[in-house]
Amino acid sequence: MDVAEYLVDGAVILPLVVGFLLWGYIQVHRRQQLNALKANLPPCHSGWIPFLGCAISFGKEPLMYIKKINDELGPVFTLYITGNRMTYLTEEEDYSKYFLQSEYVDFQKAVHLFVANAADISSESFMTYHTSIHDMVKGKLATQFLPEHSVNLTKLFGNRIRQIQPEGKVELNEFLRMVLYPCVISDLFGKETLDKQNDEKSIRQLMEKFVEYDDQFEYGTQIPQIFLRKWASAKHWLLNMFKDGILQVKSDDKTVLRSLKDTVDEKHSANYGLLMLWASLANAIPVAFWTVALVLHTPEVHEKVKSVIADTLNLSVEPEFTEQVLHKLKYIRCCFLEAIRIRSPGVIIRMVIKPFQVKGYTVPAGDLLMLSPYWAHRNETFFPEPERFYPERWIKCDFSKNEFLPGFVAFGGGRYMCPGRWYALMELHILISLLFYKFDMKLEGKLPNHNIMHLVGVQQPDDQCYINMQPRS
Numbered sequence: 508m509d510v511a512e513y514l515v516d517g518a519v520i521l522p523l524v525v526g527f528l529l530w531g532y533i534q535v536h537r538r539q540q541l542n543a544l545k546a547n548l549p550p551c552h553s554g555w556i557p558f559l560g561c562a563i564s565f566g567k568e569p570l571m572y573i574k575k576i577n578d579e580l581g582p583v584f585t586l587y588i589t590g591n592r593m594t595y596l597t598e599e600e601d602y603s604k605y606f607l608q609s610e611y612v613d614f615q616k617a618v619h620l621f622v623a624n625a626a627d628i629s630s631e632s633f634m635t636y637h638t639s640i641h642d643m644v645k646g647k648l649a650t651q652f653l654p655e656h657s658v659n660l661t662k663l664f665g666n667r668i669r670q671i672q673p674e675g676k677v678e679l680n681e682f683l684r685m686v687l688y689p690c691v692i693s694d695l696f697g698k699e700t701l702d703k704q705n706d707e708k709s710i711r712q713l714m715e716k717f718v719e720y721d722d723q724f725e726y727g728t729q730i731p732q733i734f735l736r737k738w739a740s741a742k743h744w745l746l747n748m749f750k751d752g753i754l755q756v757k758s759d760d761k762t763v764l765r766s767l768k769d770t771v772d773e774k775h776s777a778n779y780g781l782l783m784l785w786a787s788l789a790n791a792i793p794v795a796f797w798t799v800a801l802v803l804h805t806p807e808v809h810e811k812v813k814s815v816i817a818d819t820l821n822l823s824v825e826p827e828f829t830e831q832v833l834h835k836l837k838y839i840r841c842c843f844l845e846a847i848r849i850r851s852p853g854v855i856i857r858m859v860i861k862p863f864q865v866k867g868y869t870v871p872a873g874d875l876l877m878l879s880p881y882w883a884h885r886n887e888t889f890f891p892e893p894e895r896f897y898p899e900r901w902i903k904c905d906f907s908k909n910e911f912l913p914g915f916v917a918f919g920g921g922r923y924m925c926p927g928r929w930y931a932l933m934e935l936h937i938l939i940s941l942l943f944y945k946f947d948m949k950l951e952g953k954l955p956n957h958n959i960m961h962l963v964g965v966q967q968p969d970d971q972c973y974i975n976m977q978p979r980s
């Protein structure tokens with residue numbers, strides 16, 4: 508059945524009409540409430556189409572549109588889009604004070620409807636279990652548990668690279684996916700749990716389904732799935748994989764999947780598994796991609812990476828990535844932090860629950876509060892020459908104290924900051940070091956641009972990227 512058939516089906520039309528009327532009523536009511544406040548609201552860009560607001564212009568170039576309106580309206584502004592007021596804070600002093608403080612904002616209220624669409628999790632379940640899940644993930648992936656994961660991942664990455672045996676012209680994104688999917692899934696969810704990963708055909712199928720799911724994720728969180736049939740089918744495929752996987756979880760295993768199963772309601776355990784899978788791969792893969800691509804594209808950085816690897820790792824012995832070795836490979840960490848900075852998520856989001864005053868404006872409760880790490884990382888006060896890929900800017904950070912540069916917000920902030928960040932940094936440190944240790948690599952052709960159409964997560968490349976890989980002997 509295609510979309511047109513769905514639309515003439517009365518079972519679909521009636522709820523749509525009722526939903527639309529209800530939504531219209533809520534909008535009028537909210538507008539009246541805001542007028543009654545008589546507050547000095549931030550300047551608002553609402554376009555000329557009632558209710559749709561500036562959705563059409565925004566949708567054409569979302570990332571660039573944020574900057575354009577920021578330049579027009581100043582550091583605090585609101586975009587009115589399909590009935591939602593989205594208020595952006597663009598100055599560090601403002602987002603540190605309000606976005607990152609749970610007194611004024613709420614994470615769950617901002618995202619529960621997106622989660623419902625993304626993974627078929629009811630708002631009731633999400634509101635009940637979200638904090639426990641966050642704390643569980645944070646605990647399981649805390650820095651004191653990383654050495655264990657580091658040993659396991661080093662082994663898994665090494666074996667997987669030997670299995671794939673890349674040589675000659677390789678599409679970088681696909682290669683990284685083929686390495687990262689099975690290794691991260693095995694490390695976080697268990698070797699046998701998602702057993703479909705074990706042969707090459709199943710890994711490729713999983714990759715294709717995940718790419719479809721990830722590619723349209725942003726739309727899938729907002730648009731009814733009858734309009735995104737391929738995306739919905741990939742989602743159901745992945746959900747079924749988790750439903751089977753959850754049944755295989757053994758009572759004595761120590762994986763994140765096992766802890767997730769123990770934390771949430773049985774009905775939704777596979778659904779939370781899918782969300783966790785997305786969170787653990789959707790950003791890490793493009794970051795690995797941009798790190799390798801940008802290093803290869805910047806000769807002076809590439810030379811330095813090769814010399815740091817040569818000085819630290821002995822070609823005749825398989826490397827072990829202990830804390831001391833990673834400390835010596837500090838420059839590699841600078842490289843991928845710089846890749847994260849320059850390709851950071853387009854937006855992160857909260858809901859205002861307590862009105863606050865900023866720059867003389869009142870931001871009312873009910874607004875979605877928006878922060879753009881992508882644009883925050885182009886603030887010249889914190890990041891001079893912001894468009895330059897310049898890993899040296901990170902050298903002054905003391906990584907043994909888990910420092911980031913001031914103004915860096917790629918992992919969000921406050922109570923619900925990314926709970927997988929230390930795991931992500933460890934996994935990237937090992938993978939990137941291993942690749943430059945095992946291969947001589949160079950770019951074949953041009954470096955792709957980043958896709959500026961997506962706001963959720965790290966930007967993807969807008970085209971394929973070929974590199975030449977030669978095993979080092």
Ligand code: HEM
Nearest residue numbers: 641786787790791794855917918919920923924925927931
């Ligand atoms: C470089 C890679 C990564 C980046 C840039 C990144 C970034 C983010 C950001 C911006 C958020 C939202 C935080 C907020 O709104 O304040 C987030 C949430 C999250 N991240 Fe990451 N992340 C990365 C890797 C990972 C990895 C490897 C994992 C797991 C192993 C992970 C697990 C999560 C989870 C579970 C959440 C949701 C937290 C919640 O709902 O409370 N992330 N991440």
